[in-house]
Amino acid sequence: MPGELSPIDKAKFVAAKRACDYVEDGMRVGLGTGSTAAWLVRCLGEMVREEGLKIRGVPTSTRTAELAREVGIEVISLDEAKWLDVTIDGADEFDADLNLIKGGGGALLQEKIVATASDQMVVIADVGKEVGQLGAFPLPVEVIPFGWQTTRALVEETLISMDVLGRDVSLRMNGEVPFVTDEGNHILDLHLNRIGNARQLAMVLNQMPGVVENGLFIDICDAVIIGYGDGRVEVRDINAGTVETDKLDFLESDNLFSDLLD
Template identity: 50%
Template sequence: MNLKKMVAESAVKYIQDGMVVGLGSGTTAHWFIKKLGQMVKDGLEIKAGATSVESEVLAKELEIPIVSFEEIDHIDVTVDGADEVDPGLNLIKGGGGALLREKIVATESRELIIIVDESKLVKQLGKFPLPVEVIPFALSITQQKVEELGCKAGIRVDQENGRFKTNNGNVILDCEFEKISNPEELTQKLNMIPGVVENGLFINLAKKVLVGYKNGNLEILGRSGE
């Protein structure tokens, strides 16, 4: 059973005619975009904005109407994946390198729906290396400042092109903290470092998390109090 495909296709029930939809990035979001394209072909009328070049290319191939974020004043729903999800629905994202655009879109969305398989659920964030997007200028200085927060920060590389570059022309530091006991405090400290553009901690942004299990079950997690 393809868990990513199952949970991604289950998310389309939250999409309605007339919505502005944010399209996430990565392998799970890929399946959501493909299902959404099928629905558009069947008559669903939406506008969509993509969080990565790859997602935009796929959406255009499927004839999903893509608009620039400069052309819209709101986003109704964004559907995206995650690398880790804790019990409070805080996330680590950015394994695919699109964390900056993903966070901009997530923050401006009325509802952020995260789609994952059960392997992404954790009791505490940090086992997955935290991606931090930084500018190339004075990279070693920024890397040192990030490591002073208690991690080992490695520069992400691309097997084909050497150093990985984001869609924004920046560099990713993959930061091994092992465990992140206070995500709110860490995100503030990271973003105070000159040279850091954004980090992959998504705090209090997800409204729902759809989780696919190997036994075929689908669980819908919501933030407490909502």
């Protein structure tokens, strides 16, 4: 239960709980992927079962779809939904302008498609995900399997002219074999340390043959909810230019999340 969670998981939980305020009856909701987004799915499932909330969820990965169905959320495809009221997802990094690095869980392509097909994108994160400048977290780039080594060489060559500190590029592995995304692609992780011009890098990467999408989310996020280990939450809305703070109490009797795995 929340009272027994580590500080980092408490931070994720309160951010997810606060994000539920953005969801109203009848909405079509994009459901993110990752440990923080899993807290959100559990919280929304509780509202569906106990409060009669009626929503339709569009998941950004097969594992999110499985969890959503497990907790009682109606799952539909993006083609069925056509457009979404809100997408709520985590992030691997975010900066002061709410630009993001996403894709640590390997779902960046579907996450970006769903996020951009929404009236609003809300990011939920623990305070450790905030950075002064993007790039400490490896930047994922989804590439097609055909000729991926050539694509990697092109990426490495291009990084020479980019404003970055590091240029190491590695193929993401799943044990002894390459990691495969839900769309059947591979992921190159770019170890850049610092990204001086994220907008430029995102545009250049996506112009390369073989690159499907990159994990830089520029001008997509509308608000970020930052969770702290003591139950505090901070909500930054970049469009309204507002910052709100609140604190959520942990209920010792609430054991809904005791079996949630990261």
